[in-house]
Amino acid sequence: MISDNLIRNQINNTLQSTNIEGLGEKFEGKVRDNYRNSNGMVIVTTDRISAFDRVLGTIPFKGQILNQLAAFWFDQTKGIVDNHLIDMPDPNVMVVRECESIPVEMVVRGYITGVTKTSAWYNYSSGVRNFCGNVLPEGLKKDQKFDHPIITPTTKTEKHDRSLSREEIIKEGLVDADLFDRMAEISLKLFDAGTRIAANHGLILADTKYEFGLLDGKIVLIDEIHTPDSSRFWFMDTYQQLFDEGKEQRKLDKEYVRTWLAGKGFLGDGDIPAIPDEVKIEAAKRYMQAYELITGRVFEAVPGNPAGRIISNLKTKGVLM
Ligand SMILES: Nc1ncnc2c1ncn2[C@@H]1O[C@H](COP(=O)(O)OP(=O)(O)OP(=O)(O)O)[C@@H](O)[C@H]1O
Ligand SMILES: [Mg+2]
DSSP states (O other), rough: OOOOHHHHHGGGOOOOOOOOOTTTTEEOOOOEEEEETTEEEEEOOOOOEETTTTEEOTTTTTHHHHHHHHHHHHHTTTTSSBBSEEEEEETTTTOOOOOEESSSSOOOOOOOOOOTTHHHHHHTTTTTEEEETEOOOOOTTOEEEEEEEEEEOSSSSSOOOOOOOOHHHHHHHHHHSHHHHEEEEEEHHHHHHHHHHHHHTTTEEEEEEEEEEETEEEEEEEESSSSSEEEEEEEEHHHHHHHHHTTTOOSSSSSSHHHHHHHHTTTSSSOOOOOOOOHHHHHHHHHHHHHHHOOOOOOOOOOOOOOHHHHHHHTTTTSOO
């Protein structure tokens, strides 16, 4: 495991934003900087952390971890669905196939949990029994496993995600029935693969979301997959006891930072509290632990100034002239 000192020294060297001249037109997401040029698309995963639909600051090595973890999962799941990855010229960068975007995100949940208004547990505990077209039984407890994973799609182009049922999505014309059903089938297969691989490493994949795009009419998995940003991971060995005692699960996802902020009274509106170094270090460690547990590989942090390194790697690999 990487030392606290190495992480602490990186706090002032995180990748906050990029502006790479000559790489193409830049589109900034909350976490990723995307560049589009005539040869395709380049995605730089920065160290930004987002929660409650806001960017909250940066976490050391987070971009590298997310990018390398997504690459691991793309490789593990390529037999299920094609993905956008072409090349990784730098630990923070992917060269990808640009796809026509599909305005729906496929959220898959194996367990009922969450604190935000779009979460399954929040809705269930406020009395909702039909969540995005899924009829939920009485008597569920927080963090309980569903009999089988459910799909709760959300819109993606709007400022705040909106949860919808299959029928509403089709009626609104966001995607047609055939495309939705194909995405649903792929999503459940991906979730099954993710659940099995996570379980081999002592983790529960509680829920996640997938984004797909279209390329010549074919469905392609884009963005990221099974990262601690897009998924909830819990420790398997303590799940049952904590559940029985009604306690919080031990988590390996960005919920740690979300919970810290919620403890400061921040739920998405108003000024963002400054995240102390100790919280950043702990968050970085959880991201690293997630990488190592999931992949079974040692995380090799690349310290120093990522911005300079990225440009140099892009030039060496011929991505940037
Ligand atoms: N291969 C691809 N083709 C087209 N668009 C893509 C592709 N891969 C990712 N994208 C899009 O690029 C953006 C990635 O940026 P990012 O993940 O930071 O966005 P965000 O959704 O605003 O943030 P968050 O993930 O925190 O909600 C997303 O809008 C995603 O849909
Ligand atoms: Mg995203």
